[in-house]
Amino acid sequence: MPAWLSHALPVGWALCALPLAAQTLCSSTGATPPLALFERFTRADCLACWQDATTPAPGASALVLDWIVPGALGDEAPMAAAAVPEALDRLQILQRPLPPERDIHTAPIEPWAGLRLRVGRGPEVNGYVGATLSLESRSAVQGPWSYHLLLVQAVAQGTEGSPMPRHVVRNAVQGRWTADNALPTSRRPHWIEVRPMRLPEGADPALFYTVGWVQDRSGRMVVAARSVCH
Template identity: 40%
Template structure:
């Protein structure tokens, strides 16, 4: 049964990407840093605060909402993700007590040469086919981890936020090889679109880290209508 489900998911991802217009990072400049902002689902004021750390020029930003102590009764419980806590733990960040929001800015590792492509198709049946394709820079040593986040782009004034956000709605994180073995890349699969997410505002943001946690490459997709 599990094998059949996995096969169905793989076929769905390939089909979704083959039959729908792809949105990818083609033509977008490679970022120089990755900014991750974390807030607790308990903290409604954190969502509406104006003093949010802004992303410097050339930086990709994404917003995580961690499950709160109030559980399903937390003001932001509807958009909280368990993976947000896992990511914060990975970075060594702790939200507790009065610390309801934190940010982490990582410059991409110097040396260059890494190539990263992220792409997605249209949302169909509550899923969106997405992929990450990475080619490690010469001399880079693994193991590598690929991170592929489904984000909802919320302009200032949307859903009560006074600042633009890239809200993480789903996440895939897994070990990957230094180079893809096929045309689809190291990660390719359908990602669940949570209830309440607006499909037209969804993009994927991906990055690759090494065994020391350094970010080697990052990229964000853009559909044709949103390209600069």
């Protein structure tokens, strides 16, 4: 079993938020926005799926996510420690059935002119990192917007039993922005979400980054971003 799977993933969220000033180590500022979303769903029971060298992978312009879906074996599944209940929530949002072994979902990102999205990841503090998501509209568009903010672990090709690079979702939150919860002091419509997200015990914080995207009222993905650490 891959060593990183032995780190249990906490389900709950912390009740306090890290200061915005701490969220400056990694950000999407200056990074090229992705053009598509590519999501791989793998059941925690199917270790062979994780180890399969023929697993589909997209080009460099796509935002890739690996969801480990809770399996029928529960805590006895080979990848149970990395399974997240948010994977079930994501499948429900997509109106996709629970895969017996694995599934793939793709979606284009159709940029909305005038929107600027930024994600960030702060330093590790007592086992947590701060995750931020900020959306600014250069027009008068007030939403509503649906947002997703994820903490993702990078797994390099040839490590942890994977024959390819992996981008494992470790924590995820979603919500809704409207004109009522925009920042009142901003001259343009502006929204910010700040969340503390817990790292798996013993994990290297350098392997983690944040991902975010925003959808319009019809569900169309209009902007996405991934943080890069320097």
